[in-house]
């Protein structure tokens with residue numbers, strides 16, 4: 001695995017996985033563009049998730065809801081009032097920080113002073129931050145007295161009172177801006193699922209338990225985007241809202257924890273690298289009964305969240321439904337006089353209308369890509385003493401499945417045959433097959449090791465019957481990325497051979 005984030009950043013730029021957004025104009029902080037290989041890898045991760053969570057299950061439906069959402073949807077979801085991060089400014093240089101990030105960046109003795117000042121343990125940054133927000137005036141004094149340093153300048157800062165900052169992006173819809181013409185870019189894909197609950201149930205006749213899955217962009221105006229694509233302002237999420245009868249929620253929560261861990265394992269992110277954090281009650285989001293955070297051991301960063309699996313009770317549908325008063329909701333919800341839909345479904349046993357409980361496994365595509373890359377990244381010293389960088393991606397995730405390489409670029413018989421082989425393999429639908437006619441086989445191998453291409457197929461003079469061994473006519477060499485073993489295979493058997501390995 002990668003030892004530092006720097007190695008990954010450098011590989012991503014060098015080989016075309018990820019670029020800074022609008023780079024030629026100085027870049028836009030917290031936004032990234034996925035390059036030629038990045039888009040393939042990202043699509044492969046999303047496809048693997050969709051296959052496992054929608055196609056291979058009989059209790060799931062898919063959805064692709066709009067990114068811009070009605071302001072009332074995000075009011076009743078609770079985001080207008082509570083989707084806030086605590087923010088604090090350094091009066092000396094005008095730099096702005098997310099309070100918990102700033103506290104976390106401090107040296108142990110400074111952190112200890114701040115934690116002691118609010119009567120919390122220094123390990124529990126979330127609780128320290130929450131206590132500081134309870135009394136902003138005191139918090140400002142404490143940050144100064146403890147000698148909290150500016151993360152950029154390293155100097156002791158002069159801190160303002162911390163205050164909540166709403167992370168939703170707002171935009172105007174239509175040509176006439178007026179008081180009600182604003183809408184939000186969704187801060188999570190989940191709300192698109194909740195507001196479509198009735199549509200999906202009515203159109204599919206689903207009964208409990210069942211889930212709705214969605215992959216799509218979400219936007220958060222993060223105060224301090226950082227750590228490459230780990231924390232960005234435009235991200236992509238893979239979310240499931242799994243609806244079940246109240247009382248069966250805890251069992252389904254365990255089911256999804258297990259399913260999700262085994263999915264990560266199948267993507268090359270082993271359980272041993274993920275800590276499952278059972279989020280302590282006082283750190284839980286207001287809607288959650290219990291949450292498991294999957295904390296992956298990122299290079300440089302250490303353990304941080306790649307996925308949250310929350311038991312959200314009947315909070316979401318209860319918030320978006322009409323007629324709340326008659327529904328015997330277990331969650332505390334804001335009054336809703338705007339919704340026109342009753343978001344109930346027959347209880348599987350009593351057949352009485354019930355607002356179901358929800359289990360939500362929510363993973364970030366960008367963080368998934370980072371974890372997958374980090375696990376796949378290897379630096380090896382070969383027998384001849386040479387070093388190589390190799391991405392040992394699972395074949396189903398590799399951006400390029402096979403590179404077909406004519407041994408010499410200026411020999412039409414080799415190039416034409418290689419092109420024909422590429423076209424034949426491409427038609428199998430295994431993913432991208434690349435014709436690599438750069439003419440330098442050593443360089444081609446190095447490049448494909450570095451971008452994780454599982455197999456290189458070489459067309460040489462033996463293949464076209466112009467070599468020394470006539471028995472090798474109509475055969476090609478397949479080179480294995482991980483073992484470096486080379487095998488001679490008849491062109492006629494190539495498709496079957498590769499299908500066996502790449503499925």
Ligand code: ATP
Nearest residue numbers: 222230231232235305306307308362363364366367
């Ligand atoms: P954090 O505490 O790191 O800000 P969160 O707890 O707010 O994250 P959730 O709201 O649970 O995150 O979002 C679900 C998933 O979406 C996260 O597990 C993560 O993979 C992804 N995610 C959330 N915020 C970002 C972001 N700014 N950039 C990239 N991915 C993100």
